[in-house]
Amino acid sequence: MQEKQQFEINGTSLQWDRAEGLFQFEGADVVLFWTKTALKTFIDTIEEVTGAESARVVMETAGYRTGKIVSRFYKEKWSVEKTLELLPNMYASAGWGATEFKRLCLAERRAVLSIRNDWESKVVQAQGKEGAGTFLGGHWAGVLSGLIGETIWYKVTEYEADEEKSYKEIELFPSSKTSSENVREHIQTREQETITQLEAMVENRTIELRKLIRELSSPIIPVLDGILVTPVMGRFDQERSDDFTEKALQAIVEHKANMLILDVTGIKAMNNLILSTLEKVTQSVQLIGAVPIVAGISPELGMEMTSKGIYLNDLKCFATLKHAIHYAIALEGMQIVKKEDESL
Incomplete structure (x- = not known):
């Protein structure tokens, strides 16, 4: 068996080097995860440590930032138009689902993207949860933001999923909202919730102490x-x-x-x-x-x-x-x- 192998799939390059233990996608190192077990466990652990709402923001922000990385990588090689034309095939080859731009207007900085059978929906199903997840929406917002040089955000407008298949549509549009602002807003919200809880605890304790003082005095x-x-x-x-x-x-x-x-x-x-x-x-x-x-x-x-x-x-x-x-x-x-x- 050959130690080094290379394949071209839909214009996407995949290389293996068994002797060095390397797997590359488009010339960059990648790693494979089992979706419903290893990747699910990874995300479950994040939620366990940070809480479900914090994990949602983490995944969304991570998706946005990785999208910006992807945009920089391909923007150096091709034009924006060619990149957006080729990316759906590359994501399909990487196992991210069958991706298609149902509508794309660079002049308006808007797009509607459909994805069938994406890995995120499979993880969500394996977790026994409902909802489309936040990573892929954030990711494609990051891709488009990086390619056109303007802040783009997203909204999941359609989502259906069961154990066998899934379908989602993501609307991308210009926005003043960024992932960093999302993180700051989330942190501020959590801080305010903590402050409110502490104030309530202090107030309850104060009431108890007043009652005790009145009884004793x-x-x-x-x-x-x-x-x-x-x-x-x-x-x-x-x-x-x-x-x-x-x-x-x-x-x-x-x-x-x-x-x-x-x-x-x-x-x-x-x-x-x-x-x-x-x-x-x-x-x-x-x-x-x-x-x-x-x-x-x-x-x-x-x-x-x-x-x-x-x-x-x-x-x-x-x-x-x-x-x-x-x-x-x-x-x-x-x-x-x-x-x-x-x-x-």
């Missing part, structure tokens, strides 16, 4: 039957003020309490929002028949409130929580009695 503590205590501390905004009022009223109803002690020991500086919150809570508590009591007003806090003209009128106020609890117990008609030493 304003617990409602039943100290005795009918008596509740809630510490008032930290920073207040309108949302927390409304939530604090709602929780206090719900706790009174739930525990059937007669009194609510608001412990402001943790408040170092009284502002208008905290004051309005206290007024709103105490008024609401009175409306449902319970008694509000304020505890923990230190001399310093009392002086500051007075200097600012802040007064808690008609409210029972105590310096310590202990005093407030004793007062509440007395109002309930109870008392704390020290247990006698049984050993005496």
